Amino acid sequence: MKRAFFVMAMTLSLAGCGQASKAPQVAETGTATESGELKTLQMEDGLKVTWLQDVGRKQSRNIFADASDALVDSLGLQDGVPSTISAFLAEKDGVKMLFDTGLGRKAGRVLPLLDSLGVRTSEIDYLYLTHLHxxxxxxxxxxxxVEFPNATVFVSRMEYEGWMSMPDDKKAQVVKTFGAYEKQLRLFEFGDVLPCGVLPINAVGHTPGHTVYQLGRLLVIGDLVHGAALQLANPDICASFDADKAASRASRKRILEYAHDNGLLMAGMHLPAPAFLKR
Ligand SMILES: [Zn+2]
Structure with missing residues (x-):
């Protein structure tokens, strides 16, 4: 049944997203519009991606217990590590995809920023979630x-089932949210091909089924990195939010290397503004 859905979704989505071109390129010098909390990049494969800053902030160095004071001092990060809470809107052939949603209207800017772009929440076709924090x-x-009444919502099965086996007090927001989205939810396995050719990649560690998504040359890295100034050069350093530290380190190293080797543009939910990164 699930497979049938994906085949159908792929067929439908190819009608809406076109055939994937063989060697899409990032237009690094191409169109970019930017404000303090928005940045839109037009990629050469017809993909338009917009960074939406929910909250700009510094992360306390205290959440990086693996980092020595000497390292923190040498990088001038005693007062915190530049970071954000971010989400990303991707548009291709008229299809609108949102990667994560930020904190919500009371605390964050993602939804007002979508409004400012003239994008109604009812127009989001696919909501891809990296994890359920x-x-x-x-x-x-x-x-x-429900803010996204017409979106199909994608979550990795490992993530969803991992949360459902947690104690009630920990999973209250997840249970409430997915109760409301029950009919729109699609659980996937790593290795499935999702609508518009989105590839979910196993990046577990931060949470039970933490997912990175590849869309052409774009790699949405979720919470692989919370403090870029520390962790890019030292991927062994975890944030206190990483539930399984060993798995989180292994995922961080593997995915950063994959992005580098393939020249992918990374978009990260806690990268500093504007939350794109290419290495
Ligand atoms: Zn997060």
């Missing part, structure tokens, strides 16, 4: 009201 699913509900 509150700063990623918070924008899905406004009180009890």
């Amino acid at each position: 509150g700063d990623h699913i918070g924008g899905m509900l406004d009180g009890d009201k």
Whole structure:
């Protein structure tokens, strides 16, 4: 049944997203529009991606217990590590995809920023979630009201089932949110091909089924990195939010290397503004 859905979705989405070109390129010198909390990049394969800053902030160095004071001092990060809470809108052939949703209307800017772009939440076709922490699913509900009534919502099966086996107090927001989205939810396995050719990649560690998504030359890295100034050069350093530290380190190293080797543009939910990165 699930497979049938994906085949159907792929067929439909190819009608909406066109055939994937063989060697899409990032237009690094191409169109880019930018403000303090938005940046749109036009990629050469017809993909338009917009960074939406939910919250700009510094992360306390205290969440990086693996980092020595000497390292933190040498990088001038005693007062915190530049970071954001971010989400990304991707558009291709008239299809609108949102990667994560930020904290929600009361605390974050993602939803007002979509409004400012003239994108109605009812126009989002696909919502791809990297994982189910509150700063990623918070924008899905406004009180009890579903914000994305027409979106198919994608979550890795490992992530969803991992949360469902947690204690009630930990999973309350997840249970409430996905109760409201029950009919729109699609669970996938790593290795499936999702609509518009989106590839979910196993990046577990931060959470039970933490997912990175590749779309052409774009790699949405979720919470692989919380403090870029520390962790890019030292991927062994974890944030205190990483649930399984060993798995998180292994995923961080593997995915950063993959992005580098393939010249992918990374978009990260906690990268510093503007939250794109190419190495
Ligand atoms: Zn997060």
